[in-house]
Amino acid sequence: MGSRYEFKLADVKLGGHSDTVISLYIHATSSNYWLLSGSDDGSVKLWDTNDPATCLHSVVLQEREPVTSICAGGKPDQVFSASASNIYSLIICESSDNDQQIKIQHSLFSQGVNQDEINQLCISLRKNAPYLAAADDTGCIQVYHASQQTDSNRRQLYKSILNKHTTICSAILFPKNSPWCLLSGGYDCQLVSTDFSIGKTLWSLNMQNTDKKAPDNQLVNPPFVHSIVMQSSQPKQKRDVALVGLGNGTFFEILVKTGDILVTRENAHASGVIQLLSVNPNLVISLGNDRMIKVWLKEIEMYQLVAEIRHDRKLNAAIIQTCSQGYKLYVADVSSNISIYKLEITSD
Numbered sequence: 001m002g003s004r005y006e007f008k009l010a011d012v013k014l015g016g017h018s019d020t021v022i023s024l025y026i027h028a029t030s031s032n033y034w035l036l037s038g039s040d041d042g043s044v045k046l047w048d049t050n051d052p053a054t055c056l057h058s059v060v061l062q063e064r065e066p067v068t069s070i071c072a073g074g075k076p077d078q079v080f081s082a083s084a085s086n087i088y089s090l091i092i093c094e095s096s097d098n099d100q101q102i103k104i105q106h107s108l109f110s111q112g113v114n115q116d117e118i119n120q121l122c123i124s125l126r127k128n129a130p131y132l133a134a135a136d137d138t139g140c141i142q143v144y145h146a147s148q149q150t151d152s153n154r155r156q157l158y159k160s161i162l163n164k165h166t167t168i169c170s171a172i173l174f175p176k177n178s179p180w181c182l183l184s185g186g187y188d189c190q191l192v193s194t195d196f197s198i199g200k201t202l203w204s205l206n207m208q209n210t211d212k213k214a215p216d217n218q219l220v221n222p223p224f225v226h227s228i229v230m231q232s233s234q235p236k237q238k239r240d241v242a243l244v245g246l247g248n249g250t251f252f253e254i255l256v257k258t259g260d261i262l263v264t265r266e267n268a269h270a271s272g273v274i275q276l277l278s279v280n281p282n283l284v285i286s287l288g289n290d291r292m293i294k295v296w297l298k299e300i301e302m303y304q305l306v307a308e309i310r311h312d313r314k315l316n317a318a319i320i321q322t323c324s325q326g327y328k329l330y331v332a333d334v335s336s337n338i339s340i341y342k343l344e345i346t347s348d
Contacts, residue, residue: 004346005295005307007329014330014338016055017041021332024319025070027079027092033321034092034102035330036079037338038067044081044090046104049321049328052340057103061088071121074130074146082118086111087134087144110134113142113157124174131158131196133182135172139165141184143196161199164192173228175240175256183242183256185225191244193259203259207246210261221271223248232278243284245273251286265296265303277320279327285343287315293331295343309341 014037023038026049035047042064046057061067065084073079079090087110095101116137123146124131130146141161165186173183182196185207193202207223227245231253240256251273252264269288277285282298291314295307313333321328329341 002348003306004348005297006344006346007293007295007307007309008342008344009309010340010342012053012340014047014052014055014340015336016045016058017043017336019336020316020334021336021338022316023067023070023081024317024330024332024338025072025079026319026321026330027072029077029092029094031094035319035338036070036081036090037332038070038081038083039336040066041336042067042083044070044104044106046092046102047338059090059104059106061086061106062108065117068118069121071132072123072125074123074125074132080109080121080123080132080146081106082121082134084117085114085136087114087118087121087132110142110144110156113144114138115140119168119170120172122172122174124179126179131174133161133172133174133196135169135184137168139167139169139186139188141169141172141182141196143182159196159199161194161196164194164201164204165190171225171228173230173242175242176230176233177238177240178256181240181256183228185228185244187224189223189225191225191228191254191259193256205259207248210252221248223250224272226272226274227251227276229276229278231284232280243276243278245276245286247272249273249288249290251276251284263298263301263303268294268296268303274315275318277318277329279320285318285320285329287318287331289314291315293318293329293341307343311339 017039019041033049043060061083069082089109091105114136132144132146143159166188168187171185180197189207192204224247231241245251249269253262271289275287284296296303297306317332326344331339
């Protein structure tokens, strides 16, 4: 017996930003799941995923520059956000009173250590020493002690990862079971694995060499690395497998330890794969510059398309949440609103 996958667009849209929404993150606490959104208007807004129609709280970061990334923090009530070349610590404060008020307290975590706009933040949730990585437009990656916040930027900076990319570093990932490994990808079409404790390159791949399409396609849709995420793993699985999305419409699985490509899905999109979401070990959602949102099921070492929907605007970001009978997908596009899709999974 198989399963049926179907997208349904919710009637409600989350409106409150005054400009394009470009980053999304879901923060789990003991009481709820909170959606955070970052925008070109320089603000971060907080939404209740159980009742998302109204924004609960909003903060405007001091530069009023685009909030390009939001990720988990080093503490249970903390998240990090990036705006321009700066990083902010955001504390989610839940009231203990009966009024159930919630708000965000924000403070500057790092200022100007990254030399250009930060594209992505990523955290390594090690129990004793969490690290925060920030990739920027110069191609550099700064790695910070995530649990430290002092008056000196340099005291919390752990390592500068230089000379791995010749242009924009667009995607980074700390693999789950590889404690000193940092994966990074950029607009130089390089995918690099680095031991960030010493800055040593473990392996690197040029995506232009893996592109089997005609060279002319690389001029239109070059294989920039847009997305790197961990593949959801089976219980007790120790090997790390990452999913990588490219500007030529391809995504693939790669073994983190060796850099071996395991499974490739070519022509997943008509243009760039801008984001991948690993739902479970065999189910992946991809977003493309072709406005398509697609669901892929891995069967016999091949990814088969099982559901798709065309969004009405160019896509920027998405985040997924488990719900009854399937998943909720929050989607940000070039508008100031956030759309909600429900991916329903039913048995035939």
